[in-house]
Amino acid sequence: MKEESLLVKAGRRFNDYKGSMNPPVYHSSTILFPSYKDYLNAANGESIYDVINDGVARDYSYSSVGTPTVHYLSNALAEVEGKGQALIYPSGLFALTFAILTFTRTGSHVLIQDNNYYRLRRFAEDELPKRGIEVTFYDPTQDITDLVQSNTSLIMIETPGSVTFEISNIEHIVKIAKKHGIVTVCDNSWATPLLFKPLDYGIDVALYAVTKYLAGHSDLLMGAIVAEDEVFKSLYESYKNYGVTVQSHDCYLAHRGLRTLHTRMKKHQSTAMKVAKWLEKHPKVKKVLYPALLSHPQHKLWKSYFKGASGVFSIVLDGEYSCEELSCMVDNMKIFSIGASWGGCDSLILPIDRKSMSRSVMRSNYGGSFVRIFCGLEDPEDLISDLDAALAILRLTK
Template structure:
């Protein structure tokens, strides 16, 4: 395929070969465990494209190849969930006795994996302020093997200076991993900005329809052998049907992200003008910490952001607001076609930073509904804040 075509065109072509598919547009679903060899010699030397189901299938390889090209990587492996992909990436760079630097704003299940599982295997995790910048040098030790980044941060959307931090890590022989789920490679090219490994929860925008769980890890040439070896030793791969659905989602990823961006920006601008909203935490807005890095490094913004309400409204008032919403569902995950909203409070589990906002906080996922309808739903919800208890 010619590389000079635009991204939207590339997404329609990646991970499929019509000639090998008897002319059908999409590749078939290969399900299976056993692979039959033609001879003893082939069996003994594993002379086959696929030797066993845990090593992949044509369906899985189609998605791996597509994501590798999209991410600008040397290779990709997959997992049945985003957290599984994070675990794979970390296990490929860490060993007993290592020191791991983790942003304090990281996805909470990642924090639990570090504090419970990695700790049990002798890995020390130290949490850092995601906006520390060059100060990260002061936290690096001789035994530091991995610097993890998540930009923007989970829930509160701090944007990190990724090129600076990856450069400082590389100068000291430290591997870098980024959770790039919010932007996807469409809006942020992690490897181009210096990251050794990039994690994506395909559950979110790659799926786009809230009907599958998947994680992907792409790696540069230097980190690819260790990642693939870790993956092969664990055989933690997704099912063929999920890979087929992810490939289908890939075709419209760019269009859906553009629409999510446009609708989210319209709603965020409206929210920023409402008297009940104190602070908007959206990377495309100056009120978001690290906004200048987003302007410099990203080519767009997705449909997920947060806001801080005026401190006048307590939890009971926010409960009235949320319970009466008709278009916004309350549920975890994001990236699907439906809009979601959840309250959150990160004060109890962050250790390297202190959350200083006094108001109640909400995270919004803007789906593909008409934005005017969503705004009307939110306006009615904000009106309920003023209702008597």
């Protein structure tokens, strides 16, 4: 089945819905059973209620491990990924931090990209030392061989990296990780499983902020992981032990959003390419950081892994502008809104304060202010016109 068709049908069991095209939203804290034996079997992963199709013996004795609505979505995500099993989390950040806690213990060492999601870095810097876990932040464009320690248990990857959009050499990282028995986790939110499938390259855990492209309408918070075999079992055991729960209605919305993902991603890429190419020629833009452009220094590496590009990229302006100057640029835009969580229908713009960030990659001398752009589903000409008017306002204070 081709991807367009799979996205529409994934995780849906029409015969279970008594003729309804859409799955019901199960609001329930309790699962009922006709006999005590059925209850015990369900606790051991042998439920009479066949709602999980991933072949793993999952506890279905209590809805803290998921209602049918939750499992329909997890089934769908695993189908789209093409392998493995999925778990749903309350947010993308929760999935990231939970993956770290699952594969580390006191005395562990973790490698995390220097250009990762800033909230993950905050967690790593503020929380992991309290648990006796050592962290090394690495440059994703460099060889990591000498950074691995005898107690390294996890390597966190985000490709492209947040804000600066470097591409990780996945094959190099996976080779090192396999040699030393290290678990690898890849935040694949930018690409979605349509453009890059981490498990196909030997990465152990594919991780998504479902909040963004997968749900696609800026109306929920959710994260997900997809993994196989013992790695999945470790995540699942922690999932049960910590009592991770997600709301059925949010899973319904995410599942609904998944059906239009292919169409939306094509539009995001098409619009972003037009806008990025226009910005490359603008006199107030020093650089456009978008891996799909030939000008990106790692364009060939990006092309070797990815089937396409999404709608998020950054620009470097022609100078270092103050907060007030950047506010004049973005505060009165007509199409773009100021906001952080991209992936929905509406285009977003956000100046980035590099100097306040602890990333060494971000502190590199780019020679200008950063602005992150997300191209939504509006007409690209409207977005270009809006950016043109905003950049015309921009003036460096002499």
